[in-house]
Structure formats: C-alpha cells, structure tokens
Amino acid sequence: MAIDSASPVPKYSQLRELLLDWITEARLPVDEPIPSERELGDRYGLSRMTVRQTLDLLVSEGKLYRVPGKGTFVARPKIEMSLALASFTEDMRARGYEPGARDLSRRVGPVSSHTAQVMGIEPGSLVHHIERLRTADNEPMAIERSNIPVSVVPDLDQYSLSRRSLYQILEEEFGLLLDAGEQTIEAGICDPTDAKLLGLSHGSPVLSMQRLSFSNGKCVELALSTYRADRYQLHSQLDPRR
Numbered sequence: 001m002a003i004d005s006a007s008p009v010p011k012y013s014q015l016r017e018l019l020l021d022w023i024t025e026a027r028l029p030v031d032e033p034i035p036s037e038r039e040l041g042d043r044y045g046l047s048r049m050t051v052r053q054t055l056d057l058l059v060s061e062g063k064l065y066r067v068p069g070k071g072t073f074v075a076r077p078k079i080e081m082s083l084a085l086a087s088f089t090e091d092m093r094a095r096g097y098e099p100g101a102r103d104l105s106r107r108v109g110p111v112s113s114h115t116a117q118v119m120g121i122e123p124g125s126l127v128h129h130i131e132r133l134r135t136a137d138n139e140p141m142a143i144e145r146s147n148i149p150v151s152v153v154p155d156l157d158q159y160s161l162s163r164r165s166l167y168q169i170l171e172e173e174f175g176l177l178l179d180a181g182e183q184t185i186e187a188g189i190c191d192p193t194d195a196k197l198l199g200l201s202h203g204s205p206v207l208s209m210q211r212l213s214f215s216n217g218k219c220v221e222l223a224l225s226t227y228r229a230d231r232y233q234l235h236s237q238l239d240p241r242r
C-alpha cells in the first residue's frame, strides 16, 4: 500500500492507517522499535514533518511510545475500563493487573457549596477529602480525589487506604453496599502536578471522570479522577434499542 496524493484524506492520516495495518499484519510485539522518521519518509515518499505528525498522533493515542534518543516503539494495548459500579481494585484484578494505591493526602474539612450541591448534602458539612495515586502493576494509572460525607462514613480515618480497597472498607466496616451511581467522562489535558505524578508530560491527554455513588439513596462518594488516556479506554456493552 502506498500514500495516495490525489486522496482528500490528509497524508498523515493515510500514514497512520498504513502503520497500524503494518503493525497488525507483521504482528509486531510490544516494545518492538518502528523504523526512524527518515526511513519512513523515504519508504512512503513523505516529508519528515508529515511522518512526525503521524507518530505524534499515534503516541498521543497510546499506540506507540517514544524513548528520547532511542526511538519509537510499539506500546502495550490500553486497559479497558468497564462502565460499572466497580472499584478500581476489582476492575484491575478482573483484567489481570495488580492494583495499588498511594495516599497523596487525606483530611477532613467542610464541603464547598458547589460540591455540596453536586452531592446533595448540606453546604459546609464535613467530608473526608482523599487523594490517591492508583497503580496497576506498580505503574501510575490515575489520580482519584474522593469526597465522602463524615455523616455517612464517620471513622474512615482509622483505615489505611493504601492497603485496602475503599469499596471493601465501606462494605465490610460500614455496611454500605453501593447500589446506584452515575459517571461523567470528559476529555482533558493533564495539569503539571498530575502530569508529574502520572509520569506524563505536561499537556498530555487524560480522561477526567466524575463519579457519584449512592447507598440506599444516600450519596456516599463524589470522586473526581484523572485517568491516563494513553493507557485507558472505556468499554461498554450496548443493549438493543427498545
């Protein structure tokens, strides 16, 4: 296959398709290097700028990764996240990864009016603010910032969240079985603080998620999370229309 100069499809986009086909057909394994920009330019009759544009795109999509001074390599496939009321721990284990959590900060303080409104709780009431770095096989994956009403979960401070799953603690220690939830997912750009924690460069694409979860009609958690877009994709089974 070659680049079609007469096609209305931009050349960088055609090259993206060609490279993806080649990676699939040649069954290139993860971490396999791909040819240099110059070689690809010569092979497909394209300028280095066009080749770089394609490689930048494939890197930001998580299909390839770069090692400065070494080259560009085939990336691992993204982790599929299901849209279910599952905990990070359950979700990662189900996919064969070892989940982890590192406490970044924990404190109790009054909830802001805006957050109170989203959670449907009294403005100024106390909430646990919990910030955790989530890992899969020790690799940073997401930052989760949870708000949990003290009135619903009073002594959460007694439990280590780096050793145990939050949802497990809620269920086993507080008898709170999450039975409803809603989640919003938006595309975002990583800010410098999160980029450092996630090992990304500033401005990398991320998935920003807001999850509200409930037990018996009471809001238990509002979590605002930043997931790496180069390592995650969302997957959902679709039911037929009624």
Ligand code: 16G
Residues within 6 Å of the ligand: 086, 087, 088, 089, 090, 101, 144, 146, 164, 165, 166, 167, 168, 209, 210, 211, 221, 222, 223, 225
């Ligand atoms: C999920 C939830 C998060 C919750 C966490 C509990 C999203 C976006 N977030 O990651 O709200 O705090 O699970 O995980 O899905 P854990 O039980 O493993 O601590």
